[in-house]
Amino acid sequence: MNTFTGLKPEEGETTEITDPKHCKREKKRLRQKRERLKKCDCEKTKEKLSLEIRILEIEIEEYENRDKGIPAKKEKQKPKPKAKEFVFDEDEILKYNAKRKREIEEEAKDKAKARKEREEESREHWDKWEQRSKSWDNEENKRKKSKKNYKWIPDENEDNKKKVFDLKPFIKEYNMKLKDVPKDIMNLNHNFTIEDYKKLSRKYHPDKLSGKQEFMYILNGIRYHYKPNEQGNDETWTK
Structure with a gap:
């Protein structure tokens, strides 16, 4: 021990x-x-x-630091070899410059040619426009001269044109208001044609489901307002 x-x-x-x-x-x-x-x-x-x-x-x-071990040494990087200096060939430089000069001259010629064509097109366009404007001025002068000698002639059909039929007093007799009148009948009152009148008379005829006697009275009143019945009574008829 x-x-x-x-x-x-x-x-x-x-x-x-x-x-x-x-x-x-x-x-x-x-x-x-x-x-x-x-x-x-x-x-x-x-x-x-x-x-x-x-x-x-x-x-x-x-x-x-018992488990870390010995640190590894960093290897020094070898210096990279220097690149050799590039030596330009003077003959190649002269050839390239001459080639580039020819290309620039050709581009300049193409641009000048295109510019000349555009100028000619624009000149033609403006010449046509000037001729057209002169013709318009001549027409305007002629119109002004003719307007001085123009005399107004009244239209023969103006007297035949009538005002819109006033439905309010007409529908009062049937105890109706304007909101009760269908839109197509109101449109007929403003733009009356016989064809539309015939269509609506077939639509609102009392025999049809959508028909009503009061609507037929209104349609007939509109028709007689725009197309009055000029036919007189028969001479042989007596009361």
């Missing part, structure tokens, strides 16, 4: 850290020694404490 197994190592001796608890205790010792170093005034004690602090720092660092 070893009689020295229970003895603690001296403070100056180094011990290898084996587990996290041991590492925690060593860190605590490191903090205490740093505090003592701040408060200490003796130079010899300071040297001793600084040495012990350095030893503890190395031990803690070795334990924490």
Whole structure:
């Protein structure tokens, strides 16, 4: 049996850290020694404490970095070889410049030709426009001259045109209002034609389902307003 197994190592001796608890205790010792170093005034004690602090720092660092391994050295990159300077051939440069000069001259000629064609087209267009405007001016002058000698002739059909038939007094006899009159009958009153009258008379005839006697009275009243019955009574007829 070893009689020295229970003895603690001296403070100056180094011990290898084996587990996290041991590492925690060593860190605590490191903090205490740093505090003592701040408060200490003796130079010899300071040297001793600084040495012990350095030893503890190395031990803690070795334990924490035990799984990281040795850091690999970075390989120095070899300098890239310098590219050779390109030397231009003067003959090729002269050939390229001459070729480019010919291309520019051809482009300028094409542009000048296209510009000339556009100018000719625009000139023709404006010449035609000028001739047309002159003809319009001549027609306008003729119209003004003829207007001075123009005499108004009344239209023979103006007297035959009649005003719109007033339905209000007419439908009062049948106890009706304007809102009761259908729209197509109102349109017929404003634009009367015999064809529309015949269509509506067939539509609103009392024998039809949509028919009504009052509507037929209104239709007949509109018809007699625009087309009065000019036929007189028979001479042989007597009351």
